[in-house]
Structure formats: structure tokens, C-alpha cells
Amino acid sequence: MLASKILIISGFLSCLSNQVIAQEQAFVISVSGAVPKNKLGITLPHEHILVDFIGADQVNANCYNPDDVFVRVLPYLQKLKQTGCKTLVDCTPAYLGRDVKLLQRLSRASGLTILTNTGYYSAVQNKYLPAHAFTETPEQLASRWITEAEQGIEKTNIKPGFIKISVDAGPLTTVNQNLVKAAAITHLKTGLTIASHTGNGEAALSQIKLLQQNNVSGKAFIWVHAQNEKDNQLHLAAAKAGAWIEFDGINSNNVPVYITILQKMKAAGFLKQTLISQDAGWYHVGEKNGGKFQQYDTLFTVFLPALKKAGFKPSEIRQLIEINPQEAFAKKVRPQ
Numbered sequence: 503m504l505a506s507k508i509l510i511i512s513g514f515l516s517c518l519s520n521q522v523i524a525q526e527q528a529f530v531i532s533v534s535g536a537v538p539k540n541k542l543g544i545t546l547p548h549e550h551i552l553v554d555f556i557g558a559d560q561v562n563a564n565c566y567n568p569d570d571v572f573v574r575v576l577p578y579l580q581k582l583k584q585t586g587c588k589t590l591v592d593c594t595p596a597y598l599g600r601d602v603k604l605l606q607r608l609s610r611a612s613g614l615t616i617l618t619n620t621g622y623y624s625a626v627q628n629k630y631l632p633a634h635a636f637t638e639t640p641e642q643l644a645s646r647w648i649t650e651a652e653q654g655i656e657k658t659n660i661k662p663g664f665i666k667i668s669v670d671a672g673p674l675t676t677v678n679q680n681l682v683k684a685a686a687i688t689h690l691k692t693g694l695t696i697a698s699h700t701g702n703g704e705a706a707l708s709q710i711k712l713l714q715q716n717n718v719s720g721k722a723f724i725w726v727h728a729q730n731e732k733d734n735q736l737h738l739a740a741a742k743a744g745a746w747i748e749f750d751g752i753n754s755n756n757v758p759v760y761i762t763i764l765q766k767m768k769a770a771g772f773l774k775q776t777l778i779s780q781d782a783g784w785y786h787v788g789e790k791n792g793g794k795f796q797q798y799d800t801l802f803t804v805f806l807p808a809l810k811k812a813g814f815k816p817s818e819i820r821q822l823i824e825i826n827p828q829e830a831f832a833k834k835v836r837p838q
């Protein structure tokens with residue numbers, strides 16, 4: 503009798519705790535569907551699988567054979583998986599070679615979780631913007647991106663895991679501002695994080711201000727390529743506004759530079775808002791067999807051992823490569 507009462511009570515309690523977990527559980531959207539954020543594991547937040555730099559007016563998926571790309575890229579992803587990395591965020595936007603079916607196929611074959619994106623890229627003087635980006639309102643642009651987030655990209659059921667935009671160095675142009683406003687509208691509707699390729703600190707702070715004016719917190723913003731800004735005070739100003747600061751050009755030749763940057767972020771108390779990656783890869787469309795490929799595992803084989811040697815604790819390294827990415831990419835509306 504007592505045992506059955508205990509069973510009933512414990513059943514009730516576990517049901518209650520499941521409900522609490524369900525309410526608190528946040529998800530990240532990968533090319534294979536939603537993943538609980540704590541299942542992302544070690545993550546590279548800014549890499550590329552394929553890029554075509556030909557320009558928005560000529561870009562065309564018929565310019566490469568996806569089977570050739572698959573064969574060329576898969577070994578690099580498998581090598582990355584062997585380091586213990588579980589997730590790769592692919593930052594190639596539409597009109598620069600985003601190919602979500604290829605990403606899904608490579609994700610399945612490699613066992614890595616892969617994220618893709620919605621949004622437009624206005625850096626490099628608008629070379630990668632489609633014509634309609636110059637005439638449509640932020641609301642109209644956002645409507646296209648929200649449709650991708652809700653219904654899938656290019657008639658697939660593959661949905662974006664974040665919003666990718668880009669701007670050159672400040673001041674922001676009208677087109678830049680329209681993309682930021684469109685990103686704000688899309689974020690408030692979908693909860694997707696906004697990662698912006700950003701030319702310098704002025705442009706980063708202007709974007710954060712514009713997001714705030716459009717009711718979006720700096721917490722929803724990732725300052726991509728923050729290493730392009732040499733004034734660390736601007737990194738800290740953006741971090742104080744809640745933004746994620748992403749230093750994403752790590753390679754075997756610049757390890758000391760990145761260690762110094764991370765020491766500064768740590769000293770200022772902002773390691774919990776710092777992301778690191780390599781901007782590595784990729785299959786270059788138009789080059790023989792995809793051109794020169796920068797492998798994805800250098801961060802694990804060269805950089806992290808050096809970071810440890812420089813005095814970073816295992817818990818701080820885990821914060822950078824596992825905890826921060828799952829928080830940064832978790833789908834959640836962050837109003838100002």
C-alpha cells in the first residue's frame with residue numbers, strides 16, 4: 503500500500519519535473535531539425551563548407567557538382583569529428599553559395615550537427631545582394647526570411663538555425679540599415695540569433711543600437727569577425743550591451759594574437775560572451791577541385807593546447823567551445 507502510494511507520488515513528481523524541463527528546454531535548429539541546446543556539444547560557430555564569390559547576379563547552383571563537393575569536403579568533416587567536435591555552424595548565406603541539401607547530406611554522412619542560415623550579405627559594396635534587396639522594405643525582406651524559418655529553405659523542409667547578415671565598416675548605409683531592421687523583425691518573430699559579418703567596431707555598435715531601437719536586445723547579436731577591430735574598448739562596449747563577441751579567424755600562424763585577445767576578454771569578465779572559430783574550409787566554386795582547403799581541426803590540435811599552456815583552465819575552455827555556442831544559438835526571443 504505504502505509502496506504504491508510512493509510510486510504514485512514519485513510518478514506525479516517526475517511528470518511535474520518533465521513539464522518544468524519541457525518549459526525550460528531551449529532548442530537549436532540544425533539542417534536535420536531541432537536539437538536540444540545541451541546536445542550541441544563542442545561547436546565551431548563560424549566555418550564554411552562551400553562559397554561562390556561570383557556575385558548575386560551570376561551565382562548558380564549549376565556551377566558545381568554537389569557530388570564532387572561532397573567527396574572533397576567529407577574527409578575534413580570526419581577529421582574534425584575525431585577531435586570531439588560535434589557541431590559546425592555554416593555561415594555561407596544565400597547568394598554566396600548556400601546549399602542546404604548539400605549541408606544536410608554532409609551532416610548525415612559525417613555525424614556532425616550542422617547549422618545553416620537565412621538573411622542577406624551586404625558587405626563588399628552589396629556585390630552579394632539580390633536586386634530586390636535594394637527596393638523592398640525591411641518588413642518585406644523579413645517576410646522572406648521568416649518564411650524560410652517557418653516553412654523551410656528553397657522548397658525543402660530544412661530550416662535556418664540563425665540569421666546571417668553582413669555590413670562593411672561604419673557608418674551604416676541605408677541598405678545596411680534595412681538588413682539590420684529586417685533581422686530585428688525576423689528575430690522577434692522567430693527567436694533566431696543574428697550573426698553579422700561586421701567591418702569594424704563602429705559598425706558593430708551602430709548595429710546593436712539599431713537593434714535596440716527596434717526592440718531587440720544586444721544579447722541576440724553576434725559580432726562576427728570582431729578581430730577586425732583592433733580597439734578592445736569597442737569589443738567591451740559591445741559586450742556591455744549584451745552582444746556575443748566572435749573572434750573567428752584562428753589559424754596556425756596567428757595563435758599568439760588570439761591568445762592575447764582572449765586574455766583581454768577574460769580580464770574584463772566577458773569570457774562568457776566570447777566565441778572562437780576559424781572561418782575555415784571551403785570548396786571554392788570555380789576553382790579546380792574546389793581550390794585550397796583550410797582544414798577545420800587546427801583550433802583543436804594547435805590553438806586549444808596553446809591556450810591551456812597560456813593558463814586558461816579546462817572550465818574556461820569548455821565555456822568558450824561548448825557553453826557559449828549553445829547559449830548563443832539557442833532559439834529564443836530576446837526583446838530589448
Ligand SMILES: [Zn+2]
Binds near residue numbers: 548781
Ligand atoms: Zn565567414
